[in-house]
Amino acid sequence: MRPNQIMKGMKKNARGLRxxxxxxxxxxxxxxxxxxxxxxxxxxxxTIYKMEKADGTADTLHDTLSxxxxxxxxxxxxxxxxxxNTTLLQLPVGYTNPEDTLLFEVTDxxxxxxxxxYIKKENEPHFESVxxxxxxxxxxxxxxxxxxNVIDTIIINKTAVNYDLSTEHFRIVFKAADKRGKN
Amino acid sequence: MxxxxxxxxxxxxxxxxxxxxxxxxIVGAAQKALSDYGQYEGALRVNLRDKWFPIVEIGYGMAERxxxxxQIDYKTNAPYFRAGLDINLMKNxxxxxRIYGGLRYAxxxxxxxxxxxxxxxxxxxxxxxxxxxxxxxxxxxxEAVVGIDAKVFGPLHLGWSVRxxxxxFHKEGDVGQTWYVPGYGIYGDTRLxxxxxVIIDI
Numbered sequence: 001m002r003p004n005q006i007m008k009g010m011k012k013n014a015r016g017l018r019x020x021x022x023x024x025x026x027x028x029x030x031x032x033x034x035x036x037x038x039x040x041x042x043x044x045x046x047t048i049y050k051m052e053k054a055d056g057t058a059d060t061l062h063d064t065l066s067x068x069x070x071x072x073x074x075x076x077x078x079x080x081x082x083x084x085n086t087t088l089l090q091l092p093v094g095y096t097n098p099e100d101t102l103l104f105e106v107t108d109x110x111x112x113x114x115x116x117x118y119i120k121k122e123n124e125p126h127f128e129s130v131x132x133x134x135x136x137x138x139x140x141x142x143x144x145x146x147x148x149n150v151i152d153t154i155i156i157n158k159t160a161v162n163y164d165l166s167t168e169h170f171r172i173v174f175k176a177a178d179k180r181g182k183n
Numbered sequence: 184m185x186x187x188x189x190x191x192x193x194x195x196x197x198x199x200x201x202x203x204x205x206x207x208x209i210v211g212a213a214q215k216a217l218s219d220y221g222q223y224e225g226a227l228r229v230n231l232r233d234k235w236f237p238i239v240e241i242g243y244g245m246a247e248r249x250x251x252x253x254q255i256d257y258k259t260n261a262p263y264f265r266a267g268l269d270i271n272l273m274k275n276x277x278x279x280x281r282i283y284g285g286l287r288y289a290x291x292x293x294x295x296x297x298x299x300x301x302x303x304x305x306x307x308x309x310x311x312x313x314x315x316x317x318x319x320x321x322x323x324x325x326e327a328v329v330g331i332d333a334k335v336f337g338p339l340h341l342g343w344s345v346r347x348x349x350x351x352f353h354k355e356g357d358v359g360q361t362w363y364v365p366g367y368g369i370y371g372d373t374r375l376x377x378x379x380x381v382i383i384d385i
Binding site: 136 | 248250252253255257297299302304305306307308309311313315357358359360361362371
């Protein structure tokens with residue numbers, strides 16, 4: 001190659017290289033400036049209760065069901081108000097309480113029957129990003145009843161309580177109407 | 184009889200070791216000055232025959248943020264390390280300007296202080312504030328790098344790089360994920376990053 005051809009080639013290279021910073025600067029600004037907030041869309045933490053018969057098949061509670069709990073200030077708060085034809089329940093979980101207490105009240109033709117359900121759990125804060133609210137996940141370690149006035153049995157099906165609400169955490173068997181109130 | 188033209192390929196007479204460069208990244212420092220996180224980073228690159236450039240990058244990443252909406256406090260600072268190799272992609276490798284492509288292996292071990300004060304249980308109304316200090320975390324990742332290095336005058340060069348990051352192994356404590364990882368950036372955000380380097384030939 002002749003020297004002037006070599007010089008032409010080098011000048012062409014240099015021109016191209018001078019423009020490269022501009023292209024890369026633009027690309028850099030776009031990529032670094034772009035940010036997104038990826039908080040989970042499904043961000044409810046709750047427990048799912050499924051009504052079942054004693055033989056394990058799905059059941060429907062036709063009578064009126066209310067579920068209450070006592071707040072830290074002693075005031076009773078209603079979580080479920082007069083639900084009828086209930087097959088599934090979604091209930092909140094206490095962030096930091098080691099044990100949640102829920103009062104299940106069933107009203108039928110012969111009166112009001114209630115049982116307290118105590119749910120023992122471990123609580124862990126869950127963090128995803130500074131842009132997303134803190135959540136609390138839980139691991140259920142035990143469940144017991146105060147009495148058997150209206151609930152026959154309640155068993156744990158799934159111990160992990162997090163954003164996944166696809167599977168029930170508890171299976172609950174209510175007593176038939178003629179057996180309520182008898183422990 | 185005409186003389187035959189013989190094409191002779193001359194061996195590259197440039198010596199193997201051609202010096203080294205030190206550089207400093209301005210993008211990380213600007214991020215630190217303008218936002219809640221950033222890093223100070225320097226690099227040492229060895230020049231082998233203007234073709235191969237083994238490189239070590241060392242930096243110190245910092246993040247401290249109190250989010251006004253979520254009221255979450257997040258703080259971390261730790262060193263990070265990258266090692267890798269760049270290859271000069273220019274056809275004529277012995278010019279003062281270079282386009283290079285390369286890979287990096289990166290690692291950091293860091294502690295996170297995380298807290299949320301004033302969090303109240305929405306149903307039972309208990310105070311559910313929490314604070315975790317010194318949560319031990321670590322991360323290994325790979326980076327693919329494309330960049331340029333242009334001579335300004337004398338030993339002074341300026342250069343850009345664009346990087347694609349891929350996490351390999353990570354440990355993040357028991358509370359889910361971490362937000363800022365020193366050297367990697369905001370995890371969960373874009374996998375692209377970049378640097379703007381001031382480079383000195385030595």
